[in-house]
Amino acid sequence: xxxxxDTNVFTDLSRNHxxxxxxxxxxxxxxxRLVLCQPVHYEIVRGxxxxxxxxxxxxxxxxxxxxxxxxxxxxxxxxxxxxxxxDVDNKGKKSSDIDLLLAALAQRLDAVxxxxxxxxxxxxxxxxxxxAP
Amino acid sequence: xIDLQTLLDTIEQLPSEALETVSQVVDRRKQALVEExxxxxxxxxxxxxLHAATAHFWEGFSDAEIDEITADMxxxxxxxxxxxxxxxxxxxxxxxx
Numbered sequence: 303x304x305x306x307x308d309t310n311v312f313t314d315l316s317r318n319h320x321x322x323x324x325x326x327x328x329x330x331x332x333x334x335r336l337v338l339c340q341p342v343h344y345e346i347v348r349g350x351x352x353x354x355x356x357x358x359x360x361x362x363x364x365x366x367x368x369x370x371x372x373x374x375x376x377x378x379x380x381x382x383x384x385x386x387x388x389d390v391d392n393k394g395k396k397s398s399d400i401d402l403l404l405a406a407l408a409q410r411l412d413a414v415x416x417x418x419x420x421x422x423x424x425x426x427x428x429x430x431x432x433x434a435p
Numbered sequence: 436x437i438d439l440q441t442l443l444d445t446i447e448q449l450p451s452e453a454l455e456t457v458s459q460v461v462d463r464r465k466q467a468l469v470e471e472x473x474x475x476x477x478x479x480x481x482x483x484x485l486h487a488a489t490a491h492f493w494e495g496f497s498d499a500e501i502d503e504i505t506a507d508m509x510x511x512x513x514x515x516x517x518x519x520x521x522x523x524x525x526x527x528x529x530x531x532x
Contacts (some may be wrong), residue, residue: 313505316492323489327482349508358492365488369481369518396523397513421511 304335306408307370308417309345309400311432325416325432338370339407341400366371373411375403382406386425395424 314322327381329336350359383402397405398421405425408415414428422429437445446457493501 309502309508313508316489317505319500323486325487328480330478330485333478345508349504352507353496353504355496357495357502361488361492365484369488370486400511 303329303332304337304340304402304411304413305329305430306337306373306411306413306415307342307344308404308415308419308422311357312342312346312420314344314418314433320434321435322432325430336370337373337407337411337413338367339373339404340375341403343367345400360431373407376410379406380419381407381411393424397421397424401425 311322311326315326326336346362347359347418350362380403381398383406384404387397387399390402400421401421402425404415404417405422405427407413408427415432416430416432417423418431418433420435446454449457496504
């Protein structure tokens with residue numbers, strides 16, 4: 303199984319959230335694939351840059367990124383995200399562009415999005431919340 | 436499943452062609468066990484590295500600062516419906532708007 307980690311999973315892991323960490327370790331032990339994709343990199347890095355967290359930025363790229371799988375967005379993912387945006391907007395709801403891109407990638411890879419963000423539930427993707435025991 | 440002695444006794448009675456097949460199966464199984472063990476060591480090393488990477492990730496920042504940074508990371512979108520967002524335009528001369 304492929305799991306795409308949302309930014310809130312990274313922030314939980316960076317703060318050693320016990321339940322999220324346990325879920326992450328179990329998935330690795332099971333041989334599942336854990337993905338940190340470009341939109342999530344972007345959200346993490348923007349927070350670090352804004353606060354001039356240079357050591358954390360270095361640790362992120364040197365010690366964390368290499369331990370996860372990286373999958374790049376394709377042109378098709380951007381198109382699918384645009385379709386999701388239109389579908390959700392026509393229902394009178396809002397989703398962030400980052401969420402839509404993650405959902406498009408998850409659909410292409412038949413992956414599960416890991417997030418505590420319930421906004422994903424408006425999209426046709428599978429979601430797990432690792433904060434739950 | 437048969438016990439080990441029965442298996443060994445059966446092997447003792449096998450013709451040479453069948454023995455070769457058994458030998459190949461044993462070699463394949465031994466290789467699989469080696470790879471499985473190596474894979475498990477890789478996984479354990481990876482998890483240990485992940486724990487080490489996050490153990491002191493925020494060193495140098497207070498809890499309040501970490502709250503602020505992680506909130507910035509998780510902030511999603513600016514609601515364009517905010518009517519005050521471009522109110523300052525109204526104060527500009529018409530030809531400068």
